[in-house]
Amino acid sequence: DPAPVQLIVQFLEQASKPSVNEQNQVQPPPDNKRNRILKLLALKVAAHLKWDLDILEKSLSVPVLNMLLNELLCISKVPAGTKHVDMDLAALPPTTAMAILLYNRWAIRTIVQSSFPVKQSKPGPPQLNVMNQMQQEKELTENILKVLKEQAGDSILVLEAALKLNKDLYVHTMRTLDLLAMEPGMVNGETDTSTAGLKIKTEEMQCQVCYDLGAVYFQQGSTNSAVYENAREKFFRTKELIAEIGSLSLHCTIDEKRLAGYCQACDVLVPSSDNNSQQLTPYSQVHICLRSGSYQEVVQIFIEDNLTFTLPVQFRQSVLRELFQKAQQGNEALDEICFKVCVCNTVRDILEGRTISVQFNQLFLRPNKEKIDFLLEVCSRSINVEKASDSLKGNMAAFLKNVCLGLEDLQYVFMISSHELFITLLKDEERKLLVDQMRKRSPRVNLCIKPVTSFYDIPASASVNIGQLEHQLILSVDPWRIRQILIELHGMTSDRQFWTVSNKWEVPSVYSGVILGIKDNLTRDLVYILMAKGLHCSTVKDFPHAKQLFAACLELVTEFSPKLRQVMLNEMLLLDIHTHEAGMGQSGERPPSDLISRVRGYLEMRLPDIPLRQVVAEECVAFMLNWRENEYLTLQVPAFLLQSNPYVKLGQLLAATCKELPGPKESRRTAKDLWEVIVQICSVSNQHKRGNDGRVSLIKQRESTLGIMYRSELLSFIKKLREDIVNDITAEHISIWPSSIPNLQSVDFEAVAITVKELVRYTLSINPNNHAWLIIQADIYFATNQHSAALHYYLQAGAVCSDFFNKAVPPDVYTDQIKAIGQTELNASNPEEVLQLAAQRRKKKFLQAMAKLYF
Numbered sequence: 001d002p003a004p005v006q007l008i009v010q011f012l013e014q015a016s017k018p019s020v021n022e023q024n025q026v027q028p029p030p031d032n033k034r035n036r037i038l039k040l041l042a043l044k045v046a047a048h049l050k051w052d053l054d055i056l057e058k059s060l061s062v063p064v065l066n067m068l069l070n071e072l073l074c075i076s077k078v079p080a081g082t083k084h085v086d087m088d089l090a091a092l093p094p095t096t097a098m099a100i101l102l103y104n105r106w107a108i109r110t111i112v113q114s115s116f117p118v119k120q121s122k123p124g125p126p127q128l129n130v131m132n133q134m135q136q137e138k139e140l141t142e143n144i145l146k147v148l149k150e151q152a153g154d155s156i157l158v159l160e161a162a163l164k165l166n167k168d169l170y171v172h173t174m175r176t177l178d179l180l181a182m183e184p185g186m187v188n189g190e191t192d193t194s195t196a197g198l199k200i201k202t203e204e205m206q207c208q209v210c211y212d213l214g215a216v217y218f219q220q221g222s223t224n225s226a227v228y229e230n231a232r233e234k235f236f237r238t239k240e241l242i243a244e245i246g247s248l249s250l251h252c253t254i255d256e257k258r259l260a261g262y263c264q265a266c267d268v269l270v271p272s273s274d275n276n277s278q279q280l281t282p283y284s285q286v287h288i289c290l291r292s293g294s295y296q297e298v299v300q301i302f303i304e305d306n307l308t309f310t311l312p313v314q315f316r317q318s319v320l321r322e323l324f325q326k327a328q329q330g331n332e333a334l335d336e337i338c339f340k341v342c343v344c345n346t347v348r349d350i351l352e353g354r355t356i357s358v359q360f361n362q363l364f365l366r367p368n369k370e371k372i373d374f375l376l377e378v379c380s381r382s383i384n385v386e387k388a389s390d391s392l393k394g395n396m397a398a399f400l401k402n403v404c405l406g407l408e409d410l411q412y413v414f415m416i417s418s419h420e421l422f423i424t425l426l427k428d429e430e431r432k433l434l435v436d437q438m439r440k441r442s443p444r445v446n447l448c449i450k451p452v453t454s455f456y457d458i459p460a461s462a463s464v465n466i467g468q469l470e471h472q473l474i475l476s477v478d479p480w481r482i483r484q485i486l487i488e489l490h491g492m493t494s495d496r497q498f499w500t501v502s503n504k505w506e507v508p509s510v511y512s513g514v515i516l517g518i519k520d521n522l523t524r525d526l527v528y529i530l531m532a533k534g535l536h537c538s539t540v541k542d543f544p545h546a547k548q549l550f551a552a553c554l555e556l557v558t559e560f561s562p563k564l565r566q567v568m569l570n571e572m573l574l575l576d577i578h579t580h581e582a583g584m585g586q587s588g589e590r591p592p593s594d595l596i597s598r599v600r601g602y603l604e605m606r607l608p609d610i611p612l613r614q615v616v617a618e619e620c621v622a623f624m625l626n627w628r629e630n631e632y633l634t635l636q637v638p639a640f641l642l643q644s645n646p647y648v649k650l651g652q653l654l655a656a657t658c659k660e661l662p663g664p665k666e667s668r669r670t671a672k673d674l675w676e677v678i679v680q681i682c683s684v685s686n687q688h689k690r691g692n693d694g695r696v697s698l699i700k701q702r703e704s705t706l707g708i709m710y711r712s713e714l715l716s717f718i719k720k721l722r723e724d725i726v727n728d729i730t731a732e733h734i735s736i737w738p739s740s741i742p743n744l745q746s747v748d749f750e751a752v753a754i755t756v757k758e759l760v761r762y763t764l765s766i767n768p769n770n771h772a773w774l775i776i777q778a779d780i781y782f783a784t785n786q787h788s789a790a791l792h793y794y795l796q797a798g799a800v801c802s803d804f805f806n807k808a809v810p811p812d813v814y815t816d817q818i819k820a821i822g823q824t825e826l827n828a829s830n831p832e833e834v835l836q837l838a839a840q841r842r843k844k845k846f847l848q849a850m851a852k853l854y855f
Contacts, residue, residue: 011042044174062141069103085154094170104155107148108216159209170197204252207241210234232266240283246314295337302344306382339363347382350399380421397425477545479552498525505532510611543579621651622720630655646708681707682751719762771801
C-alpha cells in the first residue's frame with residue numbers, strides 16, 4: 001500500500017519548508033513544535049512499516065529517505081558530528097545501535113543501486129516549474145550520493161563490526177517514539193532499556209547486513225577483483241543464515257533468487273580453492289552437492305544428521321521442496337531421490353516426536369522391496385540403540401509398528417518384523433501380538449500380483465470404514481482398485497454420490513451431462529471417476545496411468561452407451577497424440593501411420609449428437625501441421641470441414657502459406673487470405689446507443705464476432721505448433737504480407753500486442769537459443785519499462801551467439817556496446833591488434849560475470 005509512504009513525504013515536506021523573516025529573507029525551517037510533530041509523524045509511519053528498507057527505497061526518493069533516517073539518528077540520541085565508525089555498537093542502547101545500522105545499510109545499498117543503469121523516462125510537455133523541481137532533486141541526489149560514496153569505507157566498517165555483535169537489537173516502534181516525544185521526566189528511562197521497541201534477532205540482523213555487504217563488495221569487485229572473495233563469503237553466509245532462520249522471520253526479507261544469482265556469479269569469478277568437505281559446514285556441503293547434482297551425497301548427509309540433529313528441520317524441508325520442484329519440471333531421475341530425502345526427514349521427525357508428513361504417506365502408497373530396504377537402512381543408521389534414550393527408542397519402535405500395520409502385503413511386514421532393529425526395539429510379546437494382528441486381518445486381493453483377466457472378475461470385500469475407503473479412492477489410480485472401493489462403498493450406503501468425494505475430479509461440461517444421466521449409481525460414479533482421474537493423469541503427463549484408466553472406462557461404457565464409447569475413443573486419440581509428442585516426437589521420429597489415419601478419421605467424423613471437446617479438434621489440426629501433413633490439409637480435406645471446423649480452416653491457410661513460400665507470387669494469395677483471417681480475429685466491433693436527446697454515443701468496444709474463432713482460441717492454438725512450423729512464418733518472409741490494412745480503426749492493437757507477446761514467449765519455450773527471438777523479447781520488456789528482465793534477455797542473446805562471450809558478439813545483435821566495457825587501454829600506444837584483444841578480454845569477463853548474475 002503506497003499510502004503510508006506518501007504520508008512520510010507529505011510530513012517531511014511540510015516540516016522542511018523554509019521560512020521567510022520580516023526582511024523577506026529565506027531562513028532554514030524553524031525548530032518549532034509544529035515541525036517536530038510532523039517529523040515525529042513521518043518516523044511513526046516508517047515504524048508502522050517496520051523500517052523495511054525494501055518498501056521505503058521503492059517509494060521514497062534518496063533526499064527524502066536521507067532526511068527520514070537522519071531524523072531517526074537524531075531521535076535515537078546519536079551524537080551529531082560523531083563518526084559512526086568511532087562508536088562502540090556493543091556499548092550503545094539497542095535502539096541507538098539499530099538506527100546506526102539502518103542508516104549505514106541504506107548508505108551502501110544506495111551506492112550499489114546508483115551503479116545500475118537506469119532508462120531515462122520520456123519527457124512530457126515542458127513545464128518550467130516541474131523541470132526546475134526535477135533538476136533540483138537530481139542535484140540534491142547527486143550531492144547526497146557524493147557524500148555517501150566518500151563515507152562508504154566507514155559504513156562498511158560499521159556493518160562489519162555489527163557482525164561481531166552477539167545480542168539482539170531493537171528498533172523504534174510507534175510507542176517508543178511517543179515516549180521519546182514526552183517530557184524527559186515522564187519516561188523513567190524506559191527507552192534506554194534493552195527491551196524497548198521491536199525485537200530484531202541477532203541472526204536476522206546479521207543476515208540482512210551480510211547480504212548488503214556482499215552486494216557492495218560485489219560492486220567494488222569490478223575495479224578490484226580481490227574483493228569478490230569477500231562478496232562470496234558474505235553471500236554464502238547469508239544463505240546459511242536464511243536456512244537457520246527459516247521462513248518464519250518477519251523482519252528479514254532477502255530476494256533469494258537474486259542471492260542465488262550473486263552466488264553463481266561469485267562461483268565463476270572466484271572458484272572455491274578448497275573442496276575438502278571435511279572443513280565445510282553441513283549447510284555448505286548440502287549446497288555444494290545440490291549445485292553439482294550429487295544428490296546421493298545429500299541423502300548421506302541427511303542420514304548422518306539424523307544422529308547429530310545439526311541441520312534445522314526447516315532447512316531439510318526446503319531442500320526436499322527444491323528437489324520436488326525439479327522433479328515436477330521433468331527430471332524423472334529425481335523421483336527416487338525425493339523418496340529417499342523424504343524418508344530421511346520422516347525418520348528425523350518421528351525421532352523428535354513429530355507426526356509423519358503427508359509426502360511420506362503419498363510416496364509410500366505403493367511400497368516395494370527396495371523402498372522397505374532403504375527405510376530400514378535409514379532407521380538403523382539414525383539411532384544408536386545402546387546410547388539412545390528410552391524416548392527415542394520408543395518413538396522409533398512405534399513408527400516401525402505403524403508402518404507394518406499400514407502394509408497389506410505380508411511379505412513386506414515380515415521384512416520389517418524380522419529386521420534386527422525391530423527385534424531389538426520391540427519385546428517378544430509385542431512382536432507376536434503384531435504378527436497375529438496382521439495374520440487375522442481380512443484377506444485382501446493383491447491387485448499388483450494377481451493377473452486380472454477381465455475388468456468385471458474382481459471380487460469385492462467391505463472391511464474398512466467409509467472415510468478410509470474414500471481416502472483410498474482419492475489416492476488410487478488403479479482402475480481395478482477404484483472399482484473394488486466403489487463396490488464396498490455402495491455396499492455400505494445407498495444414498496451417497498461418490499463422484500463428488502473430491503472437488504479435484506473435473507470432467508468437461510460437454511461430457512458431464514451425459515455421464516450424470518446414467519441411472520445406475522455405481523456405474524455413474526465409476527465412469528465419472530475413471531474419466532476424471534484419466535484426464536488428470538494426462539494433464540500431469542502420467543500417460544501410462546491415463547491409458548489404463550481410459551481403457552477401463554472404454555470397456556465399461558462399450559456395453560451400454562455408443563455415445564460414451566465414441567467419447568472415450570476421442571479422448572484416447574488425444575492421449576495417444578500427447579504420448580507421442582512427449583516421447584518419440586521429441587526426438588523427431590514421425591508418428592505411426594495408424595495414428596495419422598485416426599486423426600484424419602476424427603476430423604472427418606460426422607456422427608450426430610456426439611459431445612465434442614474443442615481441444616481435441618485443436619490438437620488434431622496442430623498435430624497434422626507439426627508433422628507436415630500439408631498435402632492433406634491443402635488438397636484432401638473435405639469441403640464441409642472448412643465450413644464447420646475453424647481450426648481446420650486456419651490449419652489449411654497455414655499449411656498452404658508454408659507450402660507455397662518458395663514461389664513468392666503464388667504464395668501472396670494464400671498469405672493474403674491468412675492475413676485477413678487473423679485481422680478479423682483481432683478486430684473489434686463498436687456498440688452504440690441512442691440517448692433521449694437523439695444523440696448516438698459509443699458504449700463499448702467488443703471483440704468482433706466476424707472472426708472464425710476467438711482470440712483466446714487463436715493463442716491456445718498457436719502454442720501447440722512446434723518450432724519448425726513457427727519458424728516458417730517469421731518476419732523473414734515479410735514480403736508476402738500485405739503492406740496496409742483497409743479498416744485500420746477496427747483493429748484492436750492491444751490484442752495484436754498480446755498475441756505477439758504470447759507467440760514470442762511460446763517460441764522461446766521451444767527454442768530458447770534463438771538470438772533473434774531473444775532480442776525481440778528483450779525489446780518488449782524494455783519498451784514496457786521492465787529493465788531488469790530486458791537486460792537478462794539482451795545478455796542471453798549475446799551469450800548464445802558468442803559461445804558465452806568467448807567470441808565477439810555479432811554487430812547485428814549488439815549494435816552499441818552496456819561504456820564500461822569499451823574504455824580505452826591504459827597503454828594506448830600498443831599495436832591495434834593488442835588493443836582489440838585487450839578490449840575483447842574485458843568484454844568477455846564483464847559479460848560472463850553479468851550473465852552469471854542473471855542466469
